[in-house]
Structure formats: structure tokens, C-alpha cells
Amino acid sequence: MIKEIIRKSLNGATLVKEEIASLFSVPLFSEESSMIIAASRKKSETASRGTAEVHAQVGLNVAPCPKNCAFCSFAVRNKVFSETREISRQEAIKKAKQFETDGANAIYVMSTADYPFEKFIDISGDIRKKLHPETILVANVGDFSKDQAGQLKDTGFSGIYHAVRLGEGRDTTIRVETRLETLENARQAGLILGTCVEPVGNEHSVEELVEKTIITRDAKPVYSGSARRIPIPNTKMAEYGVVSEARMAHILAVVRLALNYAIPGNCTHEPNVIGAAAGANLLWAEAGSNPRDTEQETEGKRGMTVMDCVRVLHEAEWKVTQGPSKFFSA
Ligand code: SF4
Numbered sequence: 001m002i003k004e005i006i007r008k009s010l011n012g013a014t015l016v017k018e019e020i021a022s023l024f025s026v027p028l029f030s031e032e033s034s035m036i037i038a039a040s041r042k043k044s045e046t047a048s049r050g051t052a053e054v055h056a057q058v059g060l061n062v063a064p065c066p067k068n069c070a071f072c073s074f075a076v077r078n079k080v081f082s083e084t085r086e087i088s089r090q091e092a093i094k095k096a097k098q099f100e101t102d103g104a105n106a107i108y109v110m111s112t113a114d115y116p117f118e119k120f121i122d123i124s125g126d127i128r129k130k131l132h133p134e135t136i137l138v139a140n141v142g143d144f145s146k147d148q149a150g151q152l153k154d155t156g157f158s159g160i161y162h163a164v165r166l167g168e169g170r171d172t173t174i175r176v177e178t179r180l181e182t183l184e185n186a187r188q189a190g191l192i193l194g195t196c197v198e199p200v201g202n203e204h205s206v207e208e209l210v211e212k213t214i215i216t217r218d219a220k221p222v223y224s225g226s227a228r229r230i231p232i233p234n235t236k237m238a239e240y241g242v243v244s245e246a247r248m249a250h251i252l253a254v255v256r257l258a259l260n261y262a263i264p265g266n267c268t269h270e271p272n273v274i275g276a277a278a279g280a281n282l283l284w285a286e287a288g289s290n291p292r293d294t295e296q297e298t299e300g301k302r303g304m305t306v307m308d309c310v311r312v313l314h315e316a317e318w319k320v321t322q323g324p325s326k327f328f329s330a
Contacts, residue, residue: 002032006039009257017210023254024206033250040253040266040279048264052281052318053325054309055194056104057140058095059289060123061086062296065112067142070171070237071199071229072291074112078235080294087288087297089123095287096127102306104285106136106325108161112289113142113174121155128156136328138194143174143182149189158328159192159222164215166197166204171237183219192328193221196267197255199229200248202240209251213258222327223265223282226252230270230292230302249278265327270302271309276316282327283309 005019015023026032063084065074073080087095092109099107109124120141128137139152140161152160164179165172186193197212216224228248231238243251248268256266256279268280270292276283286303293302304312313320 002026006035010039010043012261015258020210020213020258021206024209028247028250037253037278040256043256044266044279044281047261048281050319051321052313053105053321053327054283054285054306055106055108056099056285056306057108057110058092058287060092060111061115062289063112065114067113068173073232073294074291078232085296089126092123093127093130097130099306100131100135104306105321106138106328108138108140110140117148121151125155134324136325143178146185149185149191153189153191160186161194163195163198166208166212193219194223195219195221196225196227198227200226200243200251201229202243213255217259223267224255224259225267225280226255227269245272245274249274252280253278271304271312273312273315276313281318283312285309
């Protein structure tokens with residue numbers, strides 16, 4: 001049966017939820033699991049014409065965020081950051097320029113959900129002016145209105161990163177509907193979407209993985225994939241431990257098979273060779289703030305450089321795109 005589901009996916013047919021659940025339920029290191037990973041890699045290579053990308057994110061601030069997502073170091077409840085700290089406009093520009101120089105295929109600007117939107121637009125506009133016109137800029141911010149989506153587009157963003165996270169509305173104070181409205185607002189403004197099944201923890205059921213996988217497929221993004229949750233010390237979520245990279249490779253492979261060929265990208269985070277070998281063709285470098293880190297600036301800590309990510313992709317036998325993201329130019 002698993003062989004048949006894999007063949008159906010590779011032939012370009014859409015998998016139904018029971019089929020996706022069957023793929024998620026296959027035991028790790030079994031013959032069938034190897035078949036899933038091999039098929040995922042094949043589908044990724046076909047969908048992206050054999051190339052992988054490195055995107056790089058500049059986090060503008062750390063702050064105790066009232067949205068209180070249990071998995072995030074910025075959440076008020078996790079008591080990691082008690083005060084707001086922001087990098088300066090000049091620092092943000094410098095970090096974005098550095099990523100451009102290092103060869104990132106797209107540059108993301110991220111802030112916490114309660115960061116003033118006008119300020120985000122203002123600083124992002126200055127970043128945009130200092131980058132080459134062809135450099136792809138992507139926004140990673142909280143939920144936004146139709147009007148704000150238009151402002152992001154007018155500022156020069158090609159797209160957004162946004163996700164209905166695992167545990168949305170249960171482990172966060174944000175409704176699933178609010179996240180979906182934001183995706184629709186972005187779509188109407190002409191912003192391209194990148195998304196992901198994240199942050200995966202050991203406690204998540206196959207049913208929830210399937211549900212979130214289908215949400216990412218229905219959102220018609222240019223990439224989806226899967227990323228694991230990084231435990232924030234002394235938090236409730238930390239008690240669940242961390243999903244192994246081997247299991248994440250299986251999960252991102254199933255997500256790849258559940259998504260159609262029109263979606264070229266398959267992401268994983270944090271970057272690792274086994275995930276990339278299993279079909280992940282998009283990795284992230286990070287600078288500034290990072291919701292998985294307890295340090296104010298993630299460089300040299302959890303955050304990897306563009307060169308680190310390229311090395312991981314090369315170890316996994318991927319050719320890395322030179323120049324602007326092909327995913328976001330799709
Ligand atoms: S994930 Fe985003 S919305 Fe949730 S607490 Fe962190 S910064 Fe706030």
C-alpha cells in the first residue's frame with residue numbers, strides 16, 4: 001500500500017488525508033521509510049529542477065510578546081526576555097547587506113507580533129533601498145490586514161513567511177482563522193507565500209501533522225516542509241524533548257510527497273544534512289533575534305551563516321542556486 005501511495009504522489013496525483021497519515025505512520029528505518037525518503041528527494045529534485053536555496057533572516061527585535069506562543073522564546077510566559085531590545089536601523093541594513101554579499105537567495109525581515117507595523121515598514125523600506133533591486137525581500141511578521149498586506153507589497157516585499165503552527169489556538173493565543181485570513185490578505189495583495197509544518201514536537205499526533213500538512217498545501221505556497229521545535233529551557237514544552245533529525249527527515253519527506261510539483265521548495269530548520277538529503281532544498285541562515293534562541297543576537301549561537309547552510313546542502317549533494325530565489329520568482 002505504501003508503495004502505491006508513493007507512486008501516486010510521484011505521478012503527480014494529490015494524496016488524500018488517509019494516505020498522508022499512512023506515510024507518517026511508517027516506522028523509521030524500515031524499508032518503506034527508505035522508499036519515502038528516496039521518493040521525496042526525487043520529487044524535490046524534479047520540482048526545483050535540481051537546485052536548492054539558502055534564505056537568510058534578520059530579526060529586528062527581542063521582546064516579551066503577548067501572543068504567548070508556548071514554543072517561542074519571546075513569549076511572555078517563557079520569561080526569557082523581560083524587556084524589549086531592538087537592533088538599530090543601521091545594524092539591520094548591515095546584516096541584510098552582509099547576507100546579500102554572502103549569496104543568500106532571499107532576505108527575510110522578522111519582528112515579534114507586537115512590533116509596530118509602521119516601524120517595520122519604515123525600516124524595511126530603508127533595507128530595500130540599500131539592497132540590489134533584484135534581491136528578493138520577504139516579510140516574517142505577525143498577522144496583518146488587507147491594507148497592511150498592500151503596504152508590505154508597496155515596500156518592496158516579494159512575499160511573506162507565515163504558517164498555521166502546530167498547536168495554533170491551543171499552544172498560542174492566535175486563532176487558526178486569523179492565520180488563514182492573513183494568508184488570504186497576502187494572496188490578494190500579490191505577496192508570494194512560504195510556509196511550513198512547524199514547530200514539530202514529540203507529542204504531536206499523526207492527525208495534527210496531516211491537518212497542518214494539508215493547510216500548507218491548500219495555501220498554494222512556493223515552499224513548505226517541516227521544522228522541529230527547539231526546546232526553550234525551563235518551559236513546559238521543553239519537557240517533551242526534541243524530535244530527532246532522523247525523524248524530521250521522515251516527516252519532511254512525507255510533506256514533500258503530500259505537496260504537488262507546482263511547489264518547488266521543501267524547507268527544514270534548523271539546517272541538517274540528513275534532512276537535506278531526504279529532500280529539503282531550502283535552509284535558513286539567521287542574524288539578529290531568533291525565537292528559538294535565548295540570546296539576543298543569534299549569530300555564532302543557534303543561527304547559522306549562509307556559508308554554513310551552503311555547506312550542509314553540498315554535503316547532501318544539492319546544487320545551490322546563484323542569485324535571486326527561483327522559488328520566489330516562480
Ligand atoms: S511566535 Fe511570534 S506571535 Fe508567538 S510569541 Fe513568538 S513572536 Fe509572539
